[in-house]
Amino acid sequence: MGDSRILRRRFSSRYRLAFGLFWLLLVGMSSMVAFAQQKTAEEDATIAQSLAEMLRDARAIISNNQGRINDPEIGDKGLSAKVVLDQAVETYKKDTGIDPMTVDPASRHGRLLRAMMGAISEVMDANQTTINAKGIGFKAFIPAVFGRLVAESFARLANGEAELKVTAPPELVRNRKARPDSFEEKIIKTKLIEPAWPRGQPYSEMTDAKGRPAYRVMVPEYYAASCLTCHGTPKGEMDITGYPKEGAKQDDLGGVISITLYR
Numbered sequence: 001m002g003d004s005r006i007l008r009r010r011f012s013s014r015y016r017l018a019f020g021l022f023w024l025l026l027v028g029m030s031s032m033v034a035f036a037q038q039k040t041a042e043e044d045a046t047i048a049q050s051l052a053e054m055l056r057d058a059r060a061i062i063s064n065n066q067g068r069i070n071d072p073e074i075g076d077k078g079l080s081a082k083v084v085l086d087q088a089v090e091t092y093k094k095d096t097g098i099d100p101m102t103v104d105p106a107s108r109h110g111r112l113l114r115a116m117m118g119a120i121s122e123v124m125d126a127n128q129t130t131i132n133a134k135g136i137g138f139k140a141f142i143p144a145v146f147g148r149l150v151a152e153s154f155a156r157l158a159n160g161e162a163e164l165k166v167t168a169p170p171e172l173v174r175n176r177k178a179r180p181d182s183f184e185e186k187i188i189k190t191k192l193i194e195p196a197w198p199r200g201q202p203y204s205e206m207t208d209a210k211g212r213p214a215y216r217v218m219v220p221e222y223y224a225a226s227c228l229t230c231h232g233t234p235k236g237e238m239d240i241t242g243y244p245k246e247g248a249k250q251d252d253l254g255g256v257i258s259i260t261l262y263r
C-alpha cells in the first residue's frame with residue numbers, strides 16, 4: 001500500500017516534469033517558427049522594395065534622356081546597357097545606402113536583384129537600333145514601355161521565383177498586358193485609391209498567386225506634371241503615342257508596381 005503511493009507520487013512528478021519539458025519545447029518551437037516566418041516576411045519586403053527601387057532608378061534614366069532619345073538629329077545616344085545600368089546602380093546606392101553589387105549573389109535577394117539588373121541590360125541591348133536610329137523623332141521608347149519590357153525579361157530571368165508588373169487602375173490601363181489581376185484590382189480599389197491611404201505606402205500581403213503561396217507587394221505611383229502631356233487633359237484627345245489621354249490630374253494614382261515573390 002505504502003509502496004504504491006510512493007510509486008504513484010513518483011510517477012506523477014515525473015509525468016509533470018515530462019509534461020513541463022514538452023510544453024517548453026512546444027512554446028520554444030512555435031516561437032522559433034513565428035520568428036522564422038517574421039524574418040522571411042521582412043526579407044520578402046526588403047527584396048520587393050529593392051526590385052522596385054532598381055526598376056524605378058533605371059526607368060528614371062530613360063525619362064531623363066527622353067529628349068535625347070527622341071532627337072532625330074543624333075545617331076548614337078550613348079545609352080548602352082552598361083551606361084544605363086551603371087547610372088541605375090549609382091542612384092540605387094544614393095537612395096538606399098547599399099551597393100547592389102555587394103548583395104550576396106547566392107542569397108534570394110542577390111539572385112533576384114541580379115535578375116532585375118540582367119533584365120535592364122537585355123532591354124537596353126535589344127533596343128539599341130531603335131534608340132540610335134537617325135532621322136526618326138518619336139520612337140515609342142518611353143519609360144512605360146521600358147518598364148513593361150524589363151518586367152517581361154525579369155519574369156524569364158527570375159525563373160518562376162518572382163514576377164513584377166507595372167499595372168494601373170483598370171480604367172487607366174492602356175496596354176492589355178498591364179491589366180491588373182483580381183488581387184491587384186481589389187487592392188487598388190479598396191486600399192491604394194482611398195484618399196486615406198498614406199501616400200506612397202506599399203501594400204503587402206501573404207496570399208497565393210497562380211495557385212502558389214506568395215508574398216505580394218503593391219507600390220503606388222502617382223502622376224507628376226511631366227506625365228500629363230500624355231495622361232492628362234483634355235480627356236480623349238490623342239497623345240503623341242496615339243492613345244487617348246485619360247484626363248488625369250497631378251498626384252492622382254497613376255500606376256502600381258506589383259511584385260510577387262513565390263514561396
Ligand code: HEC
Nearest residue numbers: 144145148168172173174175178222223227230241254255
Ligand atoms: C509620351 C507619353 C507618355 C508619358 C509622358 C507618360 N506615359 Fe505612361 N504610358 C504611355 C503609354 C504609350 C503607355 C503604354 C505603354 C505600353 O505599351 O506598355 C503608358 C503606360 C503607363 C502605365 C502602365 C499601365 C498601362 O496603362 O499600360 C503607367 C502606370 C503609366 N503609363 C504611368 C505614367 C506615369 C506615372 C508617367 C509620368 C511619370 C507617365 N506614365 C508618363 C505614355 C506616356
